[in-house]
Amino acid sequence: MAVLELTNISRHFGAIQAVNDVSLSIEPGQVVGLMGDNGAGKSTLVKMIAGNFRPSHGTMHMDGKELILHKPAEARQHGIEIVHQDLALCNNLTAAANVYLGRELRRGVGPFRILDYAAMYKRAGQLFAELKSETRPRDLVKQMSGGQRQAVAIARTMLSQAKIVLMDEPTAAISVRQVAEVLNLIRHLRDQGISVVLISHRMPDVFTVADRVIVMRRGRKVADKTIASSSPEEVTGLITGAIEQV
Amino acid sequence: MALTIDQPIEHKQQSLAARLFASQTFWVVIAVILACVFLSFATDAFATSKNLYNITRNITFVAIIALGMTFVIITGGIDLSVGSVLCLSSMILAVTMHAGYSIEVGILASIATALAIGAFNGILIAYLGFPPFVVTLGMLSIARSLAMVASNNTVVFQFGPDHAKLLALGGGAWVFGIANPVLYMILLALITGFILRWTKFGRHIFAIGGNEHAATLTGVPVRQIKVAVYMISALSAGIAGIIQTGWLGAVTTNLGTGMELQVIAATVIGGANLAGGVGTAFGAIVGAALIEVIRNSLGLLGINAFWQGVFIGGAILLAVLFDRIRNFRRSD
Numbered sequence: 001m002a003v004l005e006l007t008n009i010s011r012h013f014g015a016i017q018a019v020n021d022v023s024l025s026i027e028p029g030q031v032v033g034l035m036g037d038n039g040a041g042k043s044t045l046v047k048m049i050a051g052n053f054r055p056s057h058g059t060m061h062m063d064g065k066e067l068i069l070h071k072p073a074e075a076r077q078h079g080i081e082i083v084h085q086d087l088a089l090c091n092n093l094t095a096a097a098n099v100y101l102g103r104e105l106r107r108g109v110g111p112f113r114i115l116d117y118a119a120m121y122k123r124a125g126q127l128f129a130e131l132k133s134e135t136r137p138r139d140l141v142k143q144m145s146g147g148q149r150q151a152v153a154i155a156r157t158m159l160s161q162a163k164i165v166l167m168d169e170p171t172a173a174i175s176v177r178q179v180a181e182v183l184n185l186i187r188h189l190r191d192q193g194i195s196v197v198l199i200s201h202r203m204p205d206v207f208t209v210a211d212r213v214i215v216m217r218r219g220r221k222v223a224d225k226t227i228a229s230s231s232p233e234e235v236t237g238l239i240t241g242a243i244e245q246v
Numbered sequence: 247m248a249l250t251i252d253q254p255i256e257h258k259q260q261s262l263a264a265r266l267f268a269s270q271t272f273w274v275v276i277a278v279i280l281a282c283v284f285l286s287f288a289t290d291a292f293a294t295s296k297n298l299y300n301i302t303r304n305i306t307f308v309a310i311i312a313l314g315m316t317f318v319i320i321t322g323g324i325d326l327s328v329g330s331v332l333c334l335s336s337m338i339l340a341v342t343m344h345a346g347y348s349i350e351v352g353i354l355a356s357i358a359t360a361l362a363i364g365a366f367n368g369i370l371i372a373y374l375g376f377p378p379f380v381v382t383l384g385m386l387s388i389a390r391s392l393a394m395v396a397s398n399n400t401v402v403f404q405f406g407p408d409h410a411k412l413l414a415l416g417g418g419a420w421v422f423g424i425a426n427p428v429l430y431m432i433l434l435a436l437i438t439g440f441i442l443r444w445t446k447f448g449r450h451i452f453a454i455g456g457n458e459h460a461a462t463l464t465g466v467p468v469r470q471i472k473v474a475v476y477m478i479s480a481l482s483a484g485i486a487g488i489i490q491t492g493w494l495g496a497v498t499t500n501l502g503t504g505m506e507l508q509v510i511a512a513t514v515i516g517g518a519n520l521a522g523g524v525g526t527a528f529g530a531i532v533g534a535a536l537i538e539v540i541r542n543s544l545g546l547l548g549i550n551a552f553w554q555g556v557f558i559g560g561a562i563l564l565a566v567l568f569d570r571i572r573n574f575r576r577s578d
Contacts, residue, residue, distance in 0.1 A: 072463075072465070073465055076465070084463055086459070086460075087460075088457070088459065088460035088463040088464060089457065089460055090452070090453045090456030090457045090460055090461070090523070091456055091457065091523070092452060092455065092456035092523035092524060093449075093452060093453060093456055097449065097452075097453075101449075101453055101460070101461070101464040101466065102450075102461075102464035102465035102466050103464075103465070104446045104449055106446060113446075114444040114445065115443075115444055115445065115446065115449060156464075
């Protein structure tokens with residue numbers, strides 16, 4: 001059964017139709033590349049899944065139950081996590097503090113509860129180990145490389161039992177070596193049965209790591225096929241409009 | 247290979263000495279200690295119990311507000327209204343007690359006033375998006391003006407039935423001959439340090455100063471916390487005002503004039519970063535101490551008081567210079 005299913009989803013902002021009648025389903029443990037030019041509707045679509053916007057039309061189902069989100073926190077409760085394009089990290093805090101930002105662990109009773117540094121360091125360290133990242137929980141984020149910063153942002157999504165991780169352009173601003181590191185992180189998420197929606201402009205990344213590619217153009221879904229049955233040339237054609245639809 | 251590189255890095259970060267030497271607060275502490283040692287030998291008057299009593303007590307008023315200001319500065323904000331809020335709180339206390347109410351009622355009214363002003367500042371900043379500089383600059387003017395209105399611009403020096411209690415509260419020395427204000431300062435510093443290090447609230451304050459957008463995205467209640475820090479800052483000014491009233495035994499409407507700059511100076515000398523994300527309770531106290539020791543020593547050494555500003559300004563620049571040097575080294 002699909003972990004997330006979108007049926008005839010549309011969203012307009014005034015007269016502008018940002019997303020137009022899109023249906024798609026995402027299977028558990030699947031990496032889906034979501035591609036399209038600027039303004040194709042990728043971000044709007046993802047923001048509806050993340051609870052930032054509500055769809056104007058259409059329905060979303062998660063594990064067969066209807067999913068209605070009013071704000072991002074509700075998406076999180078349902079196991080939908082997002083890795084923002086700018087990673088949303090605080091440079092002045094440690095890796096562990098960033099992983100737990102907004103969901104700090106505390107110990108003690110009633111109002112006398114203090115931050116549980118030991119537990120947070122320990123769990124963050126485990127998450128980095130699971131991700132096969134060399135990131136250390138006590139290091140400050142400002143001292144980290146792009147790949148390590150990605151690991152921190154991704155570890156954050158693994159704190160709770162995430163079902164879907166939405167990643168917004170995770171490889172846009174990092175070096176070639178770090179791109180490989182991030183793609184590995186994505187594979188580790190997939191291996192744990194987490195579905196990943198990878199929004200990207202970079203054709204090689206999607207073709208390296210994704211199982212399926214969805215292409216959007218002008219608010220519509222123009223292609224939804226397995227990586228094996230597609231090619232970078234075809235996807236480029238779909239993005240630019242040289243190929244109308246498949 | 248990776249291991250051989252990692253080990254020395256880890257060693258460097260773990261080493262307490264290295265962390266100390268990299269801390270601006272540490273160097274300011276050294277400066278304060280050196281100044282004290284030098285003054286003990288250079289002058290007869292410095293190391294007397296009377297002078298030390300005066301210095302420690304004089305530190306407190308700036309230090310207590312600097313503790314509150316530290317919260318605001320860590321979030322990347324600024325509060326210019328603290329000097330005026332100190333004056334208004336003192337005046338509300340004085341006027342209430344002068345009218346015959348008890349010290350409890352006076353303190354309650356004074357604290358409530360401070361909190362209301364802090365909430366007003368905070369709401370304008372957090373919910374309406376006003377720049378902190380502008381809001382608190384406006385409040386600097388408003389609060390002092392209200393103090394003049396409340397007292398009809400007179401000096402209040404009679405505090406009704408609880409007059410003696412108030413004077414004992416601020417002017418007494420209940421424990422080991424340490425001035426009461428110093429005890430309050432130590433207590434408040436411990437509370438501040440605890441909040442910053444051990445509470446979720448403290449963690450979120452640092453997060454807001456580090457990356458406000460990230461804090462919002464990860465579900466930190468940014469707006470509520472911002473209102474809270476301006477209330478804390480105003481509260482600290484109110485507390486300092488109450489203590490200072492008890493110590494001085496009189497309130498005038500020019501009380502605390504220009505104090506906001508001393509407070510900000512103390513915070514910055516102590517290692518807080520005006521860009522946000524960095525600051526400690528200990529740093530605020532040490533910064534206030536350095537300023538007071540400089541002031542005191544110039545007097546004792548017979549240097550014209552007009553030079554005070556030069557030395558204090560120099561200390562601010564020197565303290566921040568350390569920070570810059572550290573950053574230059576890192577970027578190399």
